[in-house]
Amino acid sequence: MRFKDLLLVPVVAVAAAFAVAPEAAAISAPRLLINQDFPDADVVKTAWGYFAFSTGTRATRIPMASAPAPEGPWRVAGDALGAVPAWAKPDGGFWAPDVTQLGDGTFVLYFAATQTTGGGMCLGAATAKKAEGPYTPAGDRPLVCEPGDHGDIDPQTFVDPDGSRYLLYKSDGAATGPPSAIWVQKLQADGRTLAGPRTELLRADLTPEKSVVEAPSVVKTASRYLLFYSADTFDSTGYHTCYASAPTLGGAFVKADAQVLSTDLLGGKVDAPGGADVVDGHIFFHGWLGGGRTARGLYELPITFSGDVPQLG
Numbered sequence: 457m458r459f460k461d462l463l464l465v466p467v468v469a470v471a472a473a474f475a476v477a478p479e480a481a482a483i484s485a486p487r488l489l490i491n492q493d494f495p496d497a498d499v500v501k502t503a504w505g506y507f508a509f510s511t512g513t514r515a516t517r518i519p520m521a522s523a524p525a526p527e528g529p530w531r532v533a534g535d536a537l538g539a540v541p542a543w544a545k546p547d548g549g550f551w552a553p554d555v556t557q558l559g560d561g562t563f564v565l566y567f568a569a570t571q572t573t574g575g576g577m578c579l580g581a582a583t584a585k586k587a588e589g590p591y592t593p594a595g596d597r598p599l600v601c602e603p604g605d606h607g608d609i610d611p612q613t614f615v616d617p618d619g620s621r622y623l624l625y626k627s628d629g630a631a632t633g634p635p636s637a638i639w640v641q642k643l644q645a646d647g648r649t650l651a652g653p654r655t656e657l658l659r660a661d662l663t664p665e666k667s668v669v670e671a672p673s674v675v676k677t678a679s680r681y682l683l684f685y686s687a688d689t690f691d692s693t694g695y696h697t698c699y700a701s702a703p704t705l706g707g708a709f710v711k712a713d714a715q716v717l718s719t720d721l722l723g724g725k726v727d728a729p730g731g732a733d734v735v736d737g738h739i740f741f742h743g744w745l746g747g748g749r750t751a752r753g754l755y756e757l758p759i760t761f762s763g764d765v766p767q768l769g
Contacts, residue, residue: 484769486726486743486755489530490521493751495742496552496610496671496731499526500587507587508740508754509536509553509565517550518567520588526738526756536565538590541580543598544569551577552671552731555587556613556621556647564647565591566611566623571598577607579625581648594648599623600641606630610670613643621647624657624672635660635667638685657683658700658709664688671697671731680764683709684716684739686730691749693719695728697741699766716766717741726755734759739768 490497496511508521508530520536523529536553540546548570555565565582578598582591600608605627612624621643629636641654660669665687673684681702688694697717700709715721717729717739726743731752733740739759742752757768 484757486722486729486757487527488753489523489528489740489756490532490754491745492532492753493745494519494521494532494754495752497733497740497742497754498552498554498612499733499735499738499740500555500557501736502557502587504587506735507555509555510754511552512550518553518565518591521754522588526736526740530754534588536584536589536591537567537582538584538592541569541582541593541598542596543571543578544580545572552610554611554613556615557587558647559619559645561585562647563587563589563591564594564613565589566599566613568609568611569598571601574603576601576603577609577628579608579611579623583648599648599650600625602627610672612672612674613647614674621645623650624674626670626672629660629667635665636669638669638672638683658685658711660687662687662711664694664696666692666694673733675734675761677761677764679703681709682761682764682766684732684734684766686732690728690730693728695730696721697730697732701764716768729755739766 494510497508499508506523510519516535517537520534521530521532551568553567557563563584568577571578578601581599582593584591607628610626614622624640627637637659638657639654642651644651660667669685671686675682683700696715700711702709729741729743731742740756745751745753760767
């Protein structure tokens, strides 16, 4: 789906050690692309332009937007999800979608929704012939629904250089017990069937994270794998984007000692930047609009990886 690759071996988050990296500072002001509620956006580059998909609203299950270039102009139009899955509550919300294209040209949409039995969030999949949809739910059961996770959300897919596909996602964790974590699991070629056991990539074990890590996004640089993630609670001004890195396929993900996006790093120009997605030399993320907590717009900044360290500008 993107120019990214995923580290596909058992890895362990190292909480006590940190990758030394300078703070990523924005040289230019973030560009506001969509000035309306469009949170948790996934951006996809296709042969027909760029498409973006966001967490649903009351009126739209999964809003879709399109643009001829990453900078826009972006136009929000339509509902990408053509029907409610049999296992999901129609009014339970559809969160943090992700879209990828299979080798046969089929597009697969991943999303989180509330299951009709039990009330927890699970991950589902749907397919379409075109990037914009409409997507038809696949199967009558969720793709991922681990009872011990207390909810599974924020799916993201990645393709290994050998063509293998993998799914990353967040387990919510519990108020008492293990905090949230980010996992990876291999997918079969159809993109809708899990293959093999899952592996934990990292867990919310640092004080500034406040027991929350979410919204995974992995980028393969020249010599490292960078796992971007959001931390803290989404409605807090302290919500921010960090990254962890692994040097080789046999290495462990180690959390960097510097944040990539935060309200302070962006000079207050974006409130609580998170839900980052790196595509084609750009990092897309959401932030609260108008100084309130009612809508999150979509922003963009150029991003490079000098010395395998993210640099914004």
